Amino acid sequence: MPLFPMRKTVITETGAPSVRFIEIGSEQAGQRVDNFLIRLCKGVPKSHVYKAIRGGEVRVNKGRVTADYRLDEGDTLRIPPMRLPAPDQARVVPPAVFPIVFEDDALLVIDKPAGVAVHGGSGVSFGVIEQLRAARPDAAFLELAHRLDRETSGLLLIAKRRKALLALHDMMREGAGRKHYQALVVGDWVNDKQHLRQPLLKWLTASGERRVKVDALGKAAHTIITLKQRYGAYSLLGAELRTGRTHQIRVHLAASGHPIVGDDKYGRDEVRARFASLGFGRMFLHACRLELPHPLTGEPMVFEAELPPACTQILHHLERNS
Known part of the structure; x- marks a missing residue:
């Protein structure tokens, strides 16, 4: 139908x-x-x-x-009458195919590349969800179940049924799922495992750009950090989100004195310039693992996405030169 x-x-x-x-x-x-x-x-x-x-x-x-x-x-x-593009007008949103990690009749999990917004807005005319809809014109329902920052790569959930979307939103509010990330940060991270619980508050810059900062008036936020490997002046960390605040991992790590490499909002310009000169022009934050029950059947599911080649290559460079 x-x-x-x-x-x-x-x-x-x-x-x-x-x-x-x-x-x-x-x-x-x-x-x-x-x-x-x-x-x-x-x-x-x-x-x-x-x-x-x-x-x-x-x-x-x-x-x-x-x-x-x-x-x-x-x-x-x-x-009401609304003037739509003429039938022969060029498509506004180009369709795109993204690497599929999992798909059934209720859920689609893709491996989003860095540099692609998940949806249009804030100066971006279209994103992943609009391109998926353009590539699947017969799909009855496609909606984002959560968000990833434009420069973050990795696992992204898309609901194919409204019942699945509502169930996924309920799970995330109740903390039923687990989201794991990998991040390369500046500095020598000391503890093998550490809980970061600083409250986070949204604010706007003078130019109207959205930012987040640690503030006692902000909302509760909880990130669990684990040390993966040291590379001299840099550390590879695992980050598990226990809450889902905007820019949570980025701000928690920056506030701890260890900003993410390549972060253009909370990182260091000189670090970003150094890695760009090495051919690494993105933020090193990757959504690597999702653990959650199926939104309709309740069956336990685990999804994983390997680090992109650009990330593994820069780690190999650091290992050789640390």
Whole structure:
């Protein structure tokens, strides 16, 4: 059955789109109406979508709604005329295929490369999720179950069913899963195992850039650090997230005096320049292992992603020269 079984927008010879109505199914239920429209109306500026919602042109069951309204199964959504890209216009989001670690009818696990955002926004027109949707136009549902920073590589969970997405979100809130990372940091890390529990607070720079800092007014955060190997002036660490705060590993390590190599927000410019001269132009943070029960069956699952070649090569260089 197609994702949207009701009438589609029709573009006339003059380019004028028509009103359309969509009946919400079980896989769409629970989504915010703004997010649903932004995904559905590809090519329409977000500002137009929000203007249509504020103006009452978007209606659910004939009534006005706000942008944060969550759709229910059986709702009838009215979508006003919105000018979409012409059928022969070049695709805005290029499809992409990412290394698949695991896939079934509920879950997709990929090995995300560094340098790719997980979603569009903040100056990025598209990311992994938009490219996956473009590559899988027949997929009924694809949503990120969690986030990775753009420069972080490794395991990324994508839900293929809404029930799976909600279950994954519940697991992460309750700490049912385990996320393990590897990071190369500046300095000689002393302890074999250490718990970092500094609270973290989000703030904005003068230019509007989002940052995070250790602050007593921040939210509780817990990272478990284990020493993997020393390389003289650098150390390879394992990091297990027990909470999922923004930039948590990066800020905890920087606050401890051991910033991650290549980190352009919390690291050291001279270190980043030195590694760039060696051909290593990324942040050394990799999501290497995920342990969690299957979101629908409860079966225990373990996923692993090896360090990318660029990371292993720089470790070999450090080992030869430490």
